[in-house]
Amino acid sequence: MESGSKIPLSHSLWSPHDTVKDAAESLGINLTEESAKNLAMDVEYRIHEILETAIKFMRRSKRKLLTTGDINHSLKVLNIEPLYGYDNSQPLQFKEALVAAGGQTLYYIDDQEIELEKLINQELPKVPRQTTFTAHWLAIEGVQPIIPQNPSPAEIKSLPPAIRGATSSILGNDILNAAGNTEKNIMSTGSKNKKVTDKDTEVKPLVKHVLSKELKLYFDKVVDVLLSKDPEKEGLQNSALNSLKNDPGLHQLVPYFIQFVAEQITNQLRDIDILTTMLQVISALADNRSIFLDPYVHALMPCILTLLLAKNIGPNVKDFNDENGKSALKRNLAVREFAAILLKHIIVVYGSSYSTLKARVTRTLLRALLDSSKPIGTHYGALLGLKNMGNEVIKLVLIGNLKLWYNSVIDGINNDFAKEVLIDSVMDCLNELRIEDKLKTDDMQVDSEISEDLKSELAQRIGEPLAEEVLKLQNSKEIIRGIFFGELNV
Structure with missing residues (x-):
């Protein structure tokens, strides 16, 4: 126990x-x-x-x-x-000694005697460096800051496209093959003069985007259907657009579809049907909730702005007075209206991810609006774009430049139909600012005439011709109240 x-x-x-x-x-x-x-x-x-x-x-x-x-x-x-x-760090040295009369062997470590003065005067060992790390911004919203850790713009531009990481241009030119052919030519010509050593050549591995056969077949079929002008394939086009809008497994094909859209818009500006189809493709990709489109916004914006502000869209029409000219202009403006709707959607959805996107687009639209050398379609697209930017942009950007725009652009247009289209577009923009009178009810109408002082203020703000057009509208007082909100009592 x-x-x-x-x-x-x-x-x-x-x-x-x-x-x-x-x-x-x-x-x-x-x-x-x-x-x-x-x-x-x-x-x-x-x-x-x-x-x-x-x-x-x-x-x-x-x-x-x-x-x-x-x-x-x-x-x-x-x-x-x-x-x-x-x-x-040296291996231990053992010594032996005999203990007592029995002759038992004792092993011990021989301790080296060190003089105290020598130990004091000896240099201290180096302190080992602790593991540290630093962080810096490689890029901020797609813009690389100029700091010592990042390469300078001059160094980046001096590198060939293949080394910079580009695989193809927007027009579909294969940069890798071109770079490979150029290198082969240099190798062949240089081999005649001297031998190429390993130090002279630098081989970098190329990372290729691998797609399955099913995705390749899907992409080819969709592209073929979208470019087809056969009326019998109209149903297939709708099915393809519906697939782009709803299918969840298309994320790998997004850069290929964006490159396809960019190529078609660049090369087919005369074909209204193709341009409309390309806008439908952008709309379908933007509406697909399973696609993460944020990294591709910088590639989509040039496509949308091109169709919104391009000089020539569709066939060339010099006379807009006849029916054919008016019909062609309406189709031209319809494409720009579709592009303006997509622009608004992109700004609303992805404006929070790109804080400078709205400001940069507004600057581009204003520059196109004030350029008197641009045709009617460009001014119309700029007005539509500014209208979709919101009331703040209309009041701060558009109204302040309307007087200058009318004097430099509208006065130089000889076609009455085109002038009427642009003025109506301006009225639509100003109509977005209207503020209804809170005193108006179904039983009581408060309707007072606009004073002469207010008319003169309006003419001074937006110009006399546009002020007369505003006064012709039924809700002119509501529009004037929106223009002068917080400045004058209307």
Whole structure:
């Protein structure tokens, strides 16, 4: 019974609790048997924990010899005060000595005697550098900041397109093949003069976008259907657009469809049907909730702005007075209206991701609006774009430039139909600012005439011709109230 109640002993140095008891007595501490046993077991557990952690460091270092450095790392990880002293990198040298008359051999480590003065004058070892890291902006909203960590624009421009990472241009030219052919020509001509060494050539691996056969077949079929002008395939076109709008597995094809749209818009500006189809493709991709379109907004905006502000869309028409000319102009303006709707959608959905997108687009639209050399369609598209930018842009940007725009653009147009289209578009923009009178109800109508002072203020703000057009409208007072909101009492 007594032997069974004893605490089981292990085979480590501390397992006989006498060692702990002797150490306690040397310090003047009197421990009971139970306390000595428990303390010995705890010390044994701590030693095992330190050794196991040190062995992990040894194995991670691909070594089979446990060093004092591993023990130090283990103590540091376990938040234990390290052992101070010198790490002996040299192998230990053991010496033997005979003890007593029996001739028992004792092995001991020969401690080298070091002079204190020599130790004091010895140079301190270098402090190891701690692992540190720094962060910098590689690009902010697609613009690379000019900081020492980033390459300068001159260095980037001096590199060939293949090294910069471009694989193809917007027109579909294969830069990689062109670069490869150029390199082959240089190699062939240079081999006649001197041998090309490994130092002269630098081979970089090319990362290719791998598509499955099903996706390739799908892309080819959709492109073929979208470009077809066969009336019998109209139903297939609608199915293809519906697939682009709803299918969830098309994210890998997004850059290919955007490149396809850009190529068609660049090369088919005379074909109204193709341009309308390309806008439908952009609309379908933008409406697909499973596609993450944020990284491709910078590629979509040139396509939309091109169809909104391009000089010539569709067939050339010089006379807009006849029916054919008016019909062609209406189709031209319909494409621009569709582009303006898509522009508004992109601004609303992705404006939060690109904080400068709205400001940059507004600047582009205003520049096109004030350019008197641009045709009617460009001015119409600019007005539509500014209208869809919101009331704040209309009031702060458009109204302040209407007087200058009318004098430089409208006065130079000889066609009455085109002039009427642009003025109606301006009236639509101003109509967005209207503020209804809160006193108006179904039973009571508050309708007072506009004072002469207010008319003169309006003429001074937007110009006399446009002021007369505003006064002809039924809700002219509501529009004037919106124009002068917070400035005058209307």
